Amino acid sequence: MTEAATKPAGGWAAAILGIVVIACGIAFVAGGGYLVALSGSPYYLVTGILLLVAGAMALRGRALGGYLYAAFLLVTLAWGFAEAGAEPWALTARLFAPALLGLLFLLPPVSRKLGKGALGAGLAGAIGVIAVIGCFALRDSHDVRNTVPAGALAAVPEDAAGDEWTAWGGTRSGARFSRLDQITPANVGKLESAWTFHTGIAPDAASGYLSATPLMVDGKLYLCAQDNSVFALDPETGKTIWKVDPKVSPKGASAVRTCRGVSYVRTAADGVCAGRIVSATFDGRLMELDAADGKPCPGFGKNGVVNLYAGMGVVNPGFYYSSAPPAIANGKIVIGGWVADNQSTDEPSGVIRGFDLLTGELAWAWDAGNPANVHGPAAGQAYSRSTPNAWAVMSADEKLGLVYVATGNPTPDHYGALRSPASEKYGSSVVAIDVASGAVRWSFQTAHHDLWDYDVPAQPTLFTLNKGGAQFPAIAISTKRAEIFVLDRRTGQPLIPITEKPAPQRGAVEKLAPTQPYSAVHSMAGPDLTEAAMWGLTPFDQLWCRVRLKQLRYDGKVTPPGLDEALIYPSIGGGMNFGGVAIDPMRRLLVTNALYYGTIVQMVPRAETEKLRAAVDSHSVTSFGVPLPQEGTPFGVRLTPFASPLGVPCNNPPFGRIAAMNLDTGKLAWERPFGTARDAGPFGMALGLPLAMGAPNFGGALTTASGLTFIGAAREKAFRAFDTRTGDELWSVRLPASAQTLPMTYRGPRDGCQYVAVTAGGHNMLQSPLSDTVVAFRLPGCKDGHSRGNPVK
CATH class of the missing domain: 2.140.10.10 (Quinoprotein alcohol dehydrogenase-like superfamily)
Structure with a gap:
């Protein structure tokens, strides 16, 4: 029997999965390193390194790759609950996509190659998916639910709308x-x-x-x-x-x-x-x-x-x-x-x-x-x-x-x-x-x-x-x-x-x-925004939003506009x-x-505003791709979501x-x-x-x-x-x-x-x-x- 025949099948599948994990690790290390430089959370940088090693091991067909990915998922689960509690949408951004990727380790070609390491990654992935779904299932439909018993009803006001709706808000009082x-x-x-x-x-x-x-x-x-x-x-x-x-x-x-x-x-x-x-x-x-x-x-x-x-x-x-x-x-x-x-x-x-x-x-x-x-x-x-x-x-x-x-x-x-x-x-x-x-x-x-x-x-x-x-x-x-x-x-x-x-x-x-x-x-x-309050459909756009928040000047409600980018929320x-x-x-x-x-707001000096606006042919009231003019002032203004x-x-x-x-x-x-x-x-x-x-x-x-x-x-x-x-x-x-x-x-x-x-x-x-x-x-x-x-x- 040849040496190739004695190796478990599925090396190609494990290699592909390893490459995907490495790509995720590269994104985490690059974005996470920048986030740390902005005084943000070290989670992405640390776990990005873990993903790089896990992906490399999976690429080489080592069971350690699966174990390390399982470790990444468990760290993410603990970090997610520590940072966001049992809030299901917050956990979804942090955990759901990585957990689904963990379940791919259970594919027969991968599990045959990585053995018990694949089982560990798949089990951790299942725990992550169950955790997210469980938080959704257990969540009340309300943020705050009324616990005050119903009391006696007050009388209907004499001027309340009735058979007719005679004004925009029902009546001129606007009570609706x-x-x-x-x-x-x-x-x-x-x-x-x-x-x-x-x-x-x-x-x-x-x-x-x-x-x-x-x-x-x-x-x-x-x-x-x-x-x-x-x-x-x-x-x-x-x-x-x-x-x-x-x-x-x-x-x-x-x-x-x-x-x-x-x-x-x-x-x-x-x-x-x-x-x-x-x-x-x-x-x-x-x-x-x-x-x-x-x-x-x-x-x-x-x-x-x-x-x-x-x-x-x-x-x-x-x-x-x-x-x-x-x-x-x-x-x-x-x-x-x-x-x-x-x-x-x-x-x-x-x-x-x-x-x-x-x-x-x-x-x-x-x-x-x-x-x-x-x-x-x-x-x-x-x-x-x-x-x-x-x-x-x-x-x-x-x-x-x-x-x-x-x-x-x-x-x-x-x-x-x-x-x-x-x-x-x-x-x-x-x-x-x-x-x-x-x-x-x-x-x-x-x-x-x-x-x-x-x-x-x-x-x-x-x-x-x-x-x-x-x-x-x-x-x-x-x-x-x-x-x-x-x-x-x-x-x-x-x-x-x-x-x-x-x-x-x-x-x-x-x-x-x-x-x-x-x-x-x-x-x-609502409360002022924090890095932990950033969201995304995946961990990657959530990381992007964390970086973006750190780049902005934001001192809470009514943060004033300035020459740098500031956040209005x-x-x-x-x-x-x-x-x-x-x-x-x-x-x-x-x-x-x-x-x-x-909304991100930035004041743009007059000369730059005029230069940018001269390059487009659009009605000034409806052109949002360039700074709005604010003519008569030293600045135009750029507004972006x-x-x-x-x-x-x-x-x-x-x-x-x-x-x-x-x-x-x-x-x-x-x-x-x-x-x-x-x-x-x-x-x-x-x-x-x-x-x-x-x-x-x-x-x-x-x-x-x-x-x-x-x-x-x-x-x-x-x-x-x-x-x-x-x-x-x-x-x-x-x-x-x-x-x-x-x-x-x-x-x-x-x-x-x-x-x-x-x-x-x-x-x-x-x-x-x-x-x-x-x-x-x-x-x-x-x-x-x-x-x-x-x-x-």
Whole structure:
């Protein structure tokens, strides 16, 4: 018998596996050595050396190769639990791929060659896989679970939404709560699609995305599309009653262009324009339409249109538009506008204007930079340039005569040394404005000298707070910082404590605010990032993210921009974005959702910015591949996501959470990951894995008297219902696209059925495919008018 015949077969397989292990070792040693040089963890360098030796032994057919790989896996298992505990996603990044590689040692060709060494590696691999799967199996669906027993329910507020949904947030208070209770936690699982509506407007990234929250009033459902077309639908069938296309050109449009909804007001019992739809267009028109037939309202402006560019000075295409439905209160239409980020120190004004509801005449203007412009600028003059804008939905208290305006930070966003005193005072704030006169009653700033694009993105929400046996008219302000501030809406004074805390100063190129405000309400920001909090689909992109974090300047929350790369976390998108909060006044809970990823910011000197921008031919508002100009300042700014080369956020999952807090104390009631990985994956691919890792999300929730919370919002193509008191998921359904909007609910005017409707338009910035769809759901027993449902309470 020859010597070759006496050797165990499978040398080729063991050699290949050895080469793979060596390649892993090289990556670990190279990246791990660099990480150690950055004062990072020595784990990768040490285990990389172990992998090199293990791979070399396996390549030579030595059993020691298997034993050493088993040792690597056991060290990794111990290190993983020591660094991340039993958190399954954290263990997955560290252990799952290496454990699967360990199982390959059990392949017959390899085990015949390496003998008991292969068995050891395979056994360690099995232990690793079982450990990860076991942590997933044992994990509760919540991060924090409500242990407070259900108490007596408070009464439904008199002004709560009921049969109709008359404003973007249900009512002008923006509470997003409905007294309807036909759909309950017991029967929500039976919901089925009642109708589907398609706008027929082809969605594409250039024309924005569909995200309107419909209204239902006077027997019709109203919404706007991403081209500003306005539709009136039959609320029980979804069929079009009328459509108005204002013929808005998409030329020069912003990359974030959207129409989030229209407003409704009744001005007479009957007749022409007794009910009016109010909407604004991307090209600066404020329109009033007869809710009955969509025709322009006579007597309002010129042929039913008011020119919003009047008094604005130069408005370049794509630099200014109103994304939110106008606020209507006490006979006034109050409107602000979105202004392009990071373009110039000379951009359109963020002026807030009040127009007469019937005539469209300017009643007042709040120009933060020049209060003398209260009746509009003089001939040849313009409202103050680059003052804080207001792109979020407003809320109103007609009894107090106040409208509550959420402002953004002044342009340009990441350099503030040239801002005016008015911009410094009113940027990233909520401002209470007298509806009758336009005078400021009070203001509260959520981020001082904002250099992070921490606009107040959401509608301020009005509710009644119980404290010490007394009731207070309150306002909840949610922010991109993921802080929620609760104030007395009469005065702006805190009802739940707010503390000023020192802010990081290192690395800034300008004078900073020494402190920033923090609320005693539970923060959705999460802990500051650490090396151990870095994540990846494999140990290799996790190592990349660890190195990347060490390369960045990061001193925790509100780390300032500078000439080096700095990390903003929560990112420029939040935290919380335009979805805001929903109130359940009966269970005394506030429900909100947040996203978790970071943004890398770097100030780029003017000469370099101009050189880089000259090399591209792109519209300045939508070009993100080069530094944004910030013209008029010494720096452009480069913004990039804090993500691995696979396009996955570098921070640990969950990437999205939903939570409920006690309405009167701000204490956390429950919190859980929000969304799955079904429509996510590396490079933006959808892997179809329904794993609860949380998903980035834009949009908000709806609560009902029966104890349900409905929400789309996540990047995932899903619409869900949760038990408001416990946070348990009770129902979900697939949608044609993700739903970056607020859902709404109403009672069918003929069949008495409760409907829940949501716009499924997708979102280009979430890498979610776009759609032109609105879907409504109802209970099957209510079909064809067979049930009148429960009476409205």
